[in-house]
Amino acid sequence: MKVLAPAKLNLFLKVVNKRSDGYHNVKTGVTFLNLYDEIIIKPSPDNKNTIDYVGKFAPNKKKFKNDIIIRLLNFLYKDLGRKFYVKIKIKKNIPYGAGLGSASADAAAVLKGLKKIKLIAKYSNNTKLSLIGSDIPACMKSRDCVITGRGDRINYKIKHSKNFFLLVKPNFSLSTTEMYSNHKFKAPLKNYSNDLLNQAIKKNPSIKKLLKELSILKGCVFANMTGSGSCCYSVFNNNTDALAGLRKIRYLYPKYWLKISYNKTIN
DSSP: OEEEEEEEEEEEEEEEEEOTTSOEEEEEEEEEEEEEEEEEEEEOTTSOOEEEEESTTOOTTSSOTTOHHHHHHHHHHHHHTOOOOEEEEEEOOSOSSSSSOHHHHHHHHHHHHHHHTTSSOOOOOHHHHHHHOTTHHHHTTTOOEEEEETTTEEEOSOOOOOOEEEEEEOSSOOOHHHHHHTOOSOOOOOTTOBTTHHHHHHHOTHHHHHHHHHHTSTTEEEEEEOTTSSOEEEEESSHHHHHHHHHHHHHHOTTSEEEEEEBOOOO
16 A cells, blocks of 8 residues: 655744643644655564665665654554554655654554555544654645644644745754754744744754745745754745746755655645
8 A cells, every 4th residue: 555645844833832741832834745755554464563764865774763653553552452563665755854744744644554454443633643743633634734732733724825845955954852942932923934943043054044045036935944944945936936946056055955846735
């Protein structure tokens, strides 16, 4: 069974406060892109789980530290009160450590795959899923939305404008945990702002220069950083301007990962 895991993109992100459980309440506008990890999942005949990562952004040691898929399976075993075993192959097309939600997207896709191969029934407890990964509940539907709480309260009665996005990931990643833990609660909510941006710039000042270059591209509607970074993006109304922007940024940053994408709902 093949399942697609679309990348998410934060159009704005407000960190509201820190919760008593150590997590953060947020308010964020999210859209999903035609950039996917590809997941193949099937029952395992030998009573063990295997997770095989391939593709451009597969982890160097063939596995991730504190792998979200392993955490998801262990959670399901405990919550459902039974075990099952699967073989999972994940082609990583979405860069990790970029703020594009690749881990949560993969976990959501695995959940959908488990249902399709009839190993579990539909699972939709957003509160519990958000404890595994804050973006998992939204990634279950991969639709335009505004998210509040710690990722468990989702408003789908909103449609973000359809645009082309020039995605640029620098040759470094940022830790979500570190970006949130060092955040200072100052900025009021502004459309298309990201409360974690200042913290990201303190960690890697080159992000500020990159965003300036993205913001002055011809046809740019606005530029921003998605999630906790490090991926930044420029928004365009048409593909022609996006392509011209890609050529300019590729010249300035030849070692960075670049891609033009557009927002699309697949479910």
